[in-house]
Amino acid sequence: MSIELRNISKKFGHFSALKDINLEIAEGELVALLGPSGCGKTTLLRIIAGLERPDSGHVMLNGVDKTSHHVSSRGIGFVFQHYALFRHMTVFDNVAFGLRVKPRRDRPSEAQIKQKVSSLLALVQLEWLGERFPDQLSGGQRQRIALARALAVEPEVLLLDEPFGALDASVRKDLRQWLRDLHQELHVTSIFVTHDQEEAMEVASQVVVLHNGNIEQQGSPADIYDYPRNAFVSKFIGQTNILSWRDLRREWLDEASLPGEQPGDGAVAHIRPHNISVEKAVSDIDTPLTIKDWQHLGAIIRIELRYPQLQAEHGSVIYAEMPTERFRELHLEKGDAVAVHIKHAQWFN
Amino acid sequence: MLKPISAMSAGSLQALNDPAWVRWSLIGFAFAFIALFLCAPLGLVLYQALAKGWDAYLNALTHPDALAALRLTLVVALITVPLNTVFGIAAAWAITRFEFPGKSLLETLIDLPFSVSPVISGLIFVLMFGSQGWFGEWLSAQHIKIIFATPGIVIATLFITFPFVARELIPLMQEMGNEEEEAALSLGASGWRTFFQVTLPNIKWALLYGVLLCNARAMGEFGAVSVVSGHIRGLTNTLPLHIEVCYNDYDAVGAFASASILAGLAVVTLILKTLLEWKQSRA
Amino acid sequence: MSLSYIMPGFRGTLAFTVFYLSLVVLIPLSSLVFKSFQLSWGDYWAIITHKRVLAAFKVSFATSFVAALATGFFGFIIAWVMVRYPVPGKRFLDALIDLPFALPTAVAGVVLATIYQPSGVLGQWLFNTFGLKVAYTPLGIVVALVFIGLPFIVRTVEPVLQEFDASMEEAAASLGASRWQIFSRVIFPNIFPALLTGVSLSFARGVGEYGSVIFIAGNLPYVSEIVPLLIVTKLEQYQYAGATAIALTMLVISFVLLLLINLLQRWVRMRSGQI
Numbered sequence: 001m002s003i004e005l006r007n008i009s010k011k012f013g014h015f016s017a018l019k020d021i022n023l024e025i026a027e028g029e030l031v032a033l034l035g036p037s038g039c040g041k042t043t044l045l046r047i048i049a050g051l052e053r054p055d056s057g058h059v060m061l062n063g064v065d066k067t068s069h070h071v072s073s074r075g076i077g078f079v080f081q082h083y084a085l086f087r088h089m090t091v092f093d094n095v096a097f098g099l100r101v102k103p104r105r106d107r108p109s110e111a112q113i114k115q116k117v118s119s120l121l122a123l124v125q126l127e128w129l130g131e132r133f134p135d136q137l138s139g140g141q142r143q144r145i146a147l148a149r150a151l152a153v154e155p156e157v158l159l160l161d162e163p164f165g166a167l168d169a170s171v172r173k174d175l176r177q178w179l180r181d182l183h184q185e186l187h188v189t190s191i192f193v194t195h196d197q198e199e200a201m202e203v204a205s206q207v208v209v210l211h212n213g214n215i216e217q218q219g220s221p222a223d224i225y226d227y228p229r230n231a232f233v234s235k236f237i238g239q240t241n242i243l244s245w246r247d248l249r250r251e252w253l254d255e256a257s258l259p260g261e262q263p264g265d266g267a268v269a270h271i272r273p274h275n276i277s278v279e280k281a282v283s284d285i286d287t288p289l290t291i292k293d294w295q296h297l298g299a300i301i302r303i304e305l306r307y308p309q310l311q312a313e314h315g316s317v318i319y320a321e322m323p324t325e326r327f328r329e330l331h332l333e334k335g336d337a338v339a340v341h342i343k344h345a346q347w348f349n
Numbered sequence: 350m351l352k353p354i355s356a357m358s359a360g361s362l363q364a365l366n367d368p369a370w371v372r373w374s375l376i377g378f379a380f381a382f383i384a385l386f387l388c389a390p391l392g393l394v395l396y397q398a399l400a401k402g403w404d405a406y407l408n409a410l411t412h413p414d415a416l417a418a419l420r421l422t423l424v425v426a427l428i429t430v431p432l433n434t435v436f437g438i439a440a441a442w443a444i445t446r447f448e449f450p451g452k453s454l455l456e457t458l459i460d461l462p463f464s465v466s467p468v469i470s471g472l473i474f475v476l477m478f479g480s481q482g483w484f485g486e487w488l489s490a491q492h493i494k495i496i497f498a499t500p501g502i503v504i505a506t507l508f509i510t511f512p513f514v515a516r517e518l519i520p521l522m523q524e525m526g527n528e529e530e531e532a533a534l535s536l537g538a539s540g541w542r543t544f545f546q547v548t549l550p551n552i553k554w555a556l557l558y559g560v561l562l563c564n565a566r567a568m569g570e571f572g573a574v575s576v577v578s579g580h581i582r583g584l585t586n587t588l589p590l591h592i593e594v595c596y597n598d599y600d601a602v603g604a605f606a607s608a609s610i611l612a613g614l615a616v617v618t619l620i621l622k623t624l625l626e627w628k629q630s631r632a
Numbered sequence: 633m634s635l636s637y638i639m640p641g642f643r644g645t646l647a648f649t650v651f652y653l654s655l656v657v658l659i660p661l662s663s664l665v666f667k668s669f670q671l672s673w674g675d676y677w678a679i680i681t682h683k684r685v686l687a688a689f690k691v692s693f694a695t696s697f698v699a700a701l702a703t704g705f706f707g708f709i710i711a712w713v714m715v716r717y718p719v720p721g722k723r724f725l726d727a728l729i730d731l732p733f734a735l736p737t738a739v740a741g742v743v744l745a746t747i748y749q750p751s752g753v754l755g756q757w758l759f760n761t762f763g764l765k766v767a768y769t770p771l772g773i774v775v776a777l778v779f780i781g782l783p784f785i786v787r788t789v790e791p792v793l794q795e796f797d798a799s800m801e802e803a804a805a806s807l808g809a810s811r812w813q814i815f816s817r818v819i820f821p822n823i824f825p826a827l828l829t830g831v832s833l834s835f836a837r838g839v840g841e842y843g844s845v846i847f848i849a850g851n852l853p854y855v856s857e858i859v860p861l862l863i864v865t866k867l868e869q870y871q872y873a874g875a876t877a878i879a880l881t882m883l884v885i886s887f888v889l890l891l892l893i894n895l896l897q898r899w900v901r902m903r904s905g906q907i
Contacts, residue, residue: 049535050535050638051531051535051638070534070638071531071534071535071638072534072535072536072537072538073537076535077535078531078532078535080528080531080532081528082528084528084529084531084532085529085532086529086532086533086546086547086550087529087551088550088551097533097536097538097546098536098537098538101533101536101537101538101539101542101546102537149532149536150535150536152536153536153537367716367811368811372717375709375712375713375717376713376717376719378709378713379709379710379713379714379719382706382709382710383710383725383728383729385754386778386779386782387728387729387731387732387782388728389747389753390731390735390740390743390744390747390779391731393743393746393747393753394739394743397746436648436649436652439644439645439648439649439652440645440649440653442641442645443641443642443645443646443649444649446639446641446642447639447642447646449642449646455649455650455653458653458657458658459653461657461661462657464836464840464886464887464890465661465840465883466839466840466841466842466859466860466879466882466883466886467737467840467841467842467843467860468840468842468860468861468863468864468879469664469840469860469863469879469882469883472664472863472867472875472876472879473660473661473663473664474660475867475872476663476664476667476872476876477659477660477663479872481870481872482663483663483666504656504660507656508656508657508660511656511657527639530639531638531639534638534639534640539640540639540640540641543640544641562733562734565733565734565736568736569734569735569736569737569738569739570736571736571737571738571741571842571843572737572842572843572860575842575843575864576864576867588736589736589737589738589739589843590738592738592739592742593738593742593847596742596745596847601746604742605742608738608739608742608743611735611736611738611739612735612739614734614736615731615734615735615736615739616734618734619727619728619730619731619734620727622727622730622734623723623726623727
């Protein structure tokens with residue numbers, strides 16, 4: 001099911017949670033609503049679900065205006081942040097709930113329900129847990145049961161509120177991969193909310209970055225990472241060096257990284273560490289950069305370059321990244337003077 | 350709770366342990382106080398009730414006035430407890446599931462009967478329905494008797510026990526949040542179905558607990574009821590009032606026989622309460 | 633959080649709540665106010681400044697105050713023992729704490745009167761050994777109010793004591809504080825706001841208490857006659873105006889006191905950094 005939001009606004013008292021949001025999501029996407037806490041992402045998800053009513057604007061599902069439809073008639077499945085499993089029901093009864101509350105003419109027989117629930121439990125790989133109660137499950141198991149329960153009513157859109165928020169780091173990693181696989185298998189349009197950019201980049205096919213109730217950018221993870229539309233997105237998605245036009249030396253830049261037009265005084269370049277390539281300097285007179293330190297991050301090395309003139313938030317340091325192998329070939333030592341070459345930069349005023 | 354033994358034995362943290370003499374004197378004091386103030390009264394009720402033997406006890410209990418008082422007490426509880434239970438559920442639902450202006454005022458007003466003296470709670474109904482009250486003349490013209498009759502006792506008890514169920518449910522439902530209910534609604538359940546299948550199972554022990562306290566107070570209320578009842582023997586005396594009448598007549602066995610029933614009710618209430626708290630903590 | 637969108641039943645439950653509240657509580661209570669309008673200011677003043685009425689107010693508030701303080705002290709020790717020490721039969725004792733809540737006040741009244749009257753078990757002993765008369769004196773009222781107030785203290789202090797972060801104590805100990813210093817400077821200041829709440833609850837309850845007091849008090853005018861009893865007496869003499877005036881005064885004083893106590897609590901919480 002495709003989703004279209006038109007001019008959605010929502011206020012809580014005097015606080016504007018969402019300001020005139022417009023968003024289109026194509027059928028079958030796996031979308032991350034990404035942003036810092038308080039940016040309005042959960043409110044947006046709840047508005048799509050019909051758990052919250054927007055002050056103005058329209059929610060179109062498959063081109064039909066469903067703004068005034070009740071949550072139960074929108075064809076959505078919602079996975080709550082803290083799962084909201086019914087504590088007094090077994091896992092089986094939890095998953096069966098949505099089927100059992102259907103009006104009698106649509107309600108499957110008990111045998112069909114049993115079969116359906118079993119297949120859903122198999123889908124989430126927890127078929128042996130049917131008779132347990134939610135309190136007896138681990139966080140990751142509860143999460144998957146909540147998903148199975150939402151899927152039982154065959155929703156056309158799956159909405160997940162911080163699906164990995166309450167889980168341990170290792171479980172989170174596994175579940176991310178699992179959610180991706182599941183999405184590929186079911187191909188149901190899915191939207192999840194997260195504040196973790198790494199999670200959004202790893203899982204989603206489309207990322208929507210929200211900030212202060214506005215959509216800052218929408219695009220594929222690669223788009224958003226390489227071509228952030230503004231300084232907020234650039235800083236929020238991954239590490240970046242922020243250098244002003246004054247700080248940069250012309251010889252570091254080539255055509256691809258030069259600003260398109262003559263930059264103003266306030267112009268700054270956002271440069272991802274992997275877009276800075278480092279070479280040993282031929283002579284240490286014509287470069288201000290020296291090696292301060294480095295860290296091994298597995299396959300790549302992060303190098304800290306000392307740049308005394310620079311006055312940045314994190315000190316007079318520029319970060320560069322390169323493959324570990326390449327670093328070994330260069331035989332760099334602390335204090336060595338280096339020359340850099342910037343392959344790509346995003347310019348903002 | 351208590352520190353683990355390992356923490357106690359660690360030399361530097363010895364200060365976390367109260368000295369033995371302090372510990373024992375405090376424990377001794379607490380036990381003495383509980384024994385003297387709480388256990389002794391319970392024991393005394395039984396002792397006094399049976400002071401002249403079983404026959405006298407049973408005679409006192411089966412005295413027509415005592416039976417009438419018991420019957421009236423049950424009738425009052427049977428009417429007031431269900432009404433206040435329905436109210437408590439509705440109020441808790443409105444307050445914990447919705448935002449609306451004046452919500453905290455409403456909560457304060459619900460608690461109001463707790464902070465009004467029982468005597469005043471009775472007085473206000475005398476002022477409304479008594480012979481000189483607002484509706485006094487009209488009522489006597491219609492030959493309806495509220496004050497010095499059962500309806501007055503019921504209304505005064507309604508007032509006194511008004512907050513009990515709501516008070517138990519509101520904090521619990523607030524803490525539970527409404528995610529489970531939203532989940533049920535998003536899965537297509539109707540409002541009633543959501544209430545009966547999702548909300549009610551989650552609050553049932555607290556609800557029972559509130560009903561229990563409401564009932565104990567409804568059966569045991571003295572001050573308010575004493576003001577509106579008129580103390581007509583065999584007609585408008587509830588059990589607590591019957592105790593007073595017997596006591597003032599120097600009929601100790603009669604007073605304590607009725608008291609033993611109410612004390613039994615209190616003990617049962619406490620046992621059930623402990624059980625329910627245990628259930629709720631596991632739910 | 634705006635919960636009001638998809639949850640059903642808002643209008644129905646709220647309408648019923650307000651309707652029932654008005655019918656059972658608000659309209660009847662307002663009768664007190666309207667009835668008092670029938671009194672002239674002079675009449676009102678004459679009633680409540682009558683010597684016997686003033687004496688009753690003094691007895692009611694003084695005994696409630698003393699009782700609340702005493703209950704605060706006893707209740708704190710009991711809560712402390714219950715939470716901190718491995719006491720045998722804890723569950724049983726803990727359930728027993730609520731007895732004054734569950735026991736009808738009339739039962740409590742006749743029992744306490746029987747125990748403390750001059751011929752009663754404790755009454756006799758206290759008189760013979762200490763020359764102390766409990767029943768039929770203000771002291772008797774205090775005893776009854778301590779009984780009634782005990783659960784208010786224990787039930788407000790207990791949970792706070794239970795949740796008290798032990799690492800704060802450990803930190804204090806590691807910084808060299810003695811046990812008494814830990815108690816007086818770390819534990820007690822954290823528990824104090826709850827204790828204050830308990831004391832004020834039991835005070836408020838004590839002022840209005842009737843059933844458990846009248847049997848033991850002896851009800852001697854000017855000595856051990858409490859305000860609620862005076863109201864009942866006036867009613868029995870069909871002096872509705874008098875009863876109303878006294879009741880309204882008591883209600884207003886109680887509410888003002890509750891308000892003051894609330895402010896005091898806010899102030900204490902603020903000072904101890906709990907707000």
